[in-house]
Amino acid sequence: MSRVFNFAAGPGVLPVPVLEEAAANLVDYHGEGMSLIEMSHRGAIFSQIIRETKDLLRGLLNIPDTHDVLLLQGGGHTQFAMVPLNLLGAAAEAAYIVSGTWSKKAAAEAAKFCHVNVIGTPSRLAIPAREAVTVANDAAYLYYCMNETINGLEFNYIPDCPECVPLVSDVSSDFLSRPIDFKRHALVFAGAQKNFGPAGLTVVILRKDLLGLASETCPTMLNYQIHAEAGSMYNTPPTFAIWVANLVCKWLISEGGVEVMDRRARERSSLVYQTIDASGGFYVNNIPAQHRSRMNVVFTLAESALTDLFIKEADAQGLKNLRGHRSVGGLRASLFNAMPMAGAEKLSQFMKDFAERHG
Amino acid sequence: MSRVFNFAAGPGVLPVPVLEEAAANLVDYHGEGMSLIEMSHRGAIFSQIIRETKDLLRGLLNIPDTHDVLLLQGGGHTQFAMVPLNLLGAAAEAAYIVSGTWSKKAAAEAAKFCHVNVIGTPSRLAIPAREAVTVANDAAYLYYCMNETINGLEFNYIPDCPECVPLVSDVSSDFLSRPIDFKRHALVFAGAQKNFGPAGLTVVILRKDLLGLASETCPTMLNYQIHAEAGSMYNTPPTFAIWVANLVCKWLISEGGVEVMDRRARERSSLVYQTIDASGGFYVNNIPAQHRSRMNVVFTLAESALTDLFIKEADAQGLKNLRGHRSVGGLRASLFNAMPMAGAEKLSQFMKDFAERHG
Numbered sequence: 001m002s003r004v005f006n007f008a009a010g011p012g013v014l015p016v017p018v019l020e021e022a023a024a025n026l027v028d029y030h031g032e033g034m035s036l037i038e039m040s041h042r043g044a045i046f047s048q049i050i051r052e053t054k055d056l057l058r059g060l061l062n063i064p065d066t067h068d069v070l071l072l073q074g075g076g077h078t079q080f081a082m083v084p085l086n087l088l089g090a091a092a093e094a095a096y097i098v099s100g101t102w103s104k105k106a107a108a109e110a111a112k113f114c115h116v117n118v119i120g121t122p123s124r125l126a127i128p129a130r131e132a133v134t135v136a137n138d139a140a141y142l143y144y145c146m147n148e149t150i151n152g153l154e155f156n157y158i159p160d161c162p163e164c165v166p167l168v169s170d171v172s173s174d175f176l177s178r179p180i181d182f183k184r185h186a187l188v189f190a191g192a193q194k195n196f197g198p199a200g201l202t203v204v205i206l207r208k209d210l211l212g213l214a215s216e217t218c219p220t221m222l223n224y225q226i227h228a229e230a231g232s233m234y235n236t237p238p239t240f241a242i243w244v245a246n247l248v249c250k251w252l253i254s255e256g257g258v259e260v261m262d263r264r265a266r267e268r269s270s271l272v273y274q275t276i277d278a279s280g281g282f283y284v285n286n287i288p289a290q291h292r293s294r295m296n297v298v299f300t301l302a303e304s305a306l307t308d309l310f311i312k313e314a315d316a317q318g319l320k321n322l323r324g325h326r327s328v329g330g331l332r333a334s335l336f337n338a339m340p341m342a343g344a345e346k347l348s349q350f351m352k353d354f355a356e357r358h359g
Numbered sequence: 360m361s362r363v364f365n366f367a368a369g370p371g372v373l374p375v376p377v378l379e380e381a382a383a384n385l386v387d388y389h390g391e392g393m394s395l396i397e398m399s400h401r402g403a404i405f406s407q408i409i410r411e412t413k414d415l416l417r418g419l420l421n422i423p424d425t426h427d428v429l430l431l432q433g434g435g436h437t438q439f440a441m442v443p444l445n446l447l448g449a450a451a452e453a454a455y456i457v458s459g460t461w462s463k464k465a466a467a468e469a470a471k472f473c474h475v476n477v478i479g480t481p482s483r484l485a486i487p488a489r490e491a492v493t494v495a496n497d498a499a500y501l502y503y504c505m506n507e508t509i510n511g512l513e514f515n516y517i518p519d520c521p522e523c524v525p526l527v528s529d530v531s532s533d534f535l536s537r538p539i540d541f542k543r544h545a546l547v548f549a550g551a552q553k554n555f556g557p558a559g560l561t562v563v564i565l566r567k568d569l570l571g572l573a574s575e576t577c578p579t580m581l582n583y584q585i586h587a588e589a590g591s592m593y594n595t596p597p598t599f600a601i602w603v604a605n606l607v608c609k610w611l612i613s614e615g616g617v618e619v620m621d622r623r624a625r626e627r628s629s630l631v632y633q634t635i636d637a638s639g640g641f642y643v644n645n646i647p648a649q650h651r652s653r654m655n656v657v658f659t660l661a662e663s664a665l666t667d668l669f670i671k672e673a674d675a676q677g678l679k680n681l682r683g684h685r686s687v688g689g690l691r692a693s694l695f696n697a698m699p700m701a702g703a704e705k706l707s708q709f710m711k712d713f714a715e716r717h718g
Contacts (some may be wrong), residue, residue: 004392007401009596017388019394023385027378033363033677035378037603038558040367040680073432073559074580077594081578112576193595198430200559200597208371215453217471219440219581221433235436236552237560240599244396318392321399 005343008321009149009296009334010194018247037240044240049246050232056249060258063205064182070204071232071242074078076172079189080109083168086224088114089213091140097133097159098122100148101327102170127153127291135161142167145176150325156290158184165208174295176252177337178262186210191207195337197245200238261337265294267342268335272297275348281357300330306358313354319347364702365603367680368508368655368693377606396599402596404597409591415608416657419617422564423541427520428593429563429583430601435531438548439468442527444581447473448572450499456518457481457494459507460686486512486650501526507534509684511657515649517543525569532653534609535694537621545569554696559597620696624653627694627703631656633705641714659689665717672713678706708715
């Protein structure tokens, strides 16, 4: 096959060895005479896969025993409801840093269930200054989105909050690309379809003392405690997605782990940002350097009429899915863990050539 | 490979041509240079797959324009909450026929949100007599489970209810194995992992006039209207599972459709029930013939101490996953659409041999 460079924001690029391993075992799983996707989730083989996947995540992210690992369905959008439904307890208010499209959506969902104290300026999406984040002692939790996929913004600090206020983060799009400090984070969640596996799987890592706060009228499937007590097997889990995520974890370990991913993410994204900054204004990204996302490089062409041509020519060269999110337009290069450095290099070279021809 | 006969109750057996097609395209989707599971769900290829899957379902089940087809996540358990959250409206009560483990669970979840009028005897699970089902005009809906996977019970009639009361059915385990009358059924749902595809996908088919009844505090992801308006793309759908379900639909059409599946299901299950009934009491199934499931043949050995030996010997002959659900014990042969007649024949022969050796 002639493999392209896929800059999609999710579902996005996965490691080729993972795809090959899944394909080779999709009809007959290691000589069992059936596919993994035909197997009972309670059988010995899948039970081992789901247990191992949680253990691999614990190792990759140094998740302490204070935290549980849940493998669920429903994506980030379902977490937008599960977080307040499970963490509010008797509190009437939660604090949300609104820095981009996803945290804005999360805050809107939480407003169905409690008063939301918004930190930041929803009309002008940006990572707030660290000192601008102040949280009252009686907030149920402080919520932020570590990396805003659509806006290309990534936190370069962990927001401060009183020790009694649990810190919650949507880490969907930079999951497994940087370490997470679980002394500070009470709950993080991630849709798998960026750095962890196929769509249809959501990982939640949460402090065990936060279990049991959901009310009687919380739908059972939205109650973290139910899933924790059942080892993420309360209902039939998405077995294929968990299997692929298991293979992704093993690939990450073979490549050197999360620190290596972090370094590579910086290298890939720096190259593209340098190309933008050196283009003499042909390409535009006005995000302060310290808040630029390592995962999603969002930019525009000063001459926006050239956007479609840029995408068309890039596409013809095997640089795929560079169009920005439909809500913001422009261009976006998502550079997830499985994107080789060669992809960033080829994109950078194409950008220079395109600017030379049209600048 | 040496393919076994897999009698698992779900995830369960899938058609080999479907698995082969998925495996052949899992690394490089039809020459696109990337996997289907790496593609943006909003790209041209997946958009076409999800649209086509809904159309194929419409064709296979004769779904009229009065009904919408939603492809969601979360399984039957999530539907147990979504049904009351979306259909109660201003009503205070819903009617549930409790005929087995799954309808009992659904009724318990609904009791979080309304008064549940239970029809049937939860202490002795069975399909009630048709005339025993009486429903008040002011019930929000009447709910039943068409096929009880764990208990081996299947409705042979459509429950009667006043025309103003929507009829709702969990059809998870006999989906696509028999026709569904959408003049009578206002809403049916099915977890995919029996007859439709891999785990992690749920199909909901509902009358469009039932959209819009959810309250303001219903979590967005649990609101049918949100998913209907977004064409099941409100959030990232489980792309792999939908792709495989698409291939399953095409396989069903190539085999002759739902009527052929219905006939085959009767043939397969009849053979196993005949073997039970002709065993002189060695094998036991006390379900009235008209309520026996065509999908899940549940039985016991009169001498229950032989159960483990039965499973061990069957396993050695490539007859896999015959143990009954952990909540009821005994044996269960799930005979989904993709189970060849040869599987039922081999099981029947093994049962006769085993009875002869140990009877």
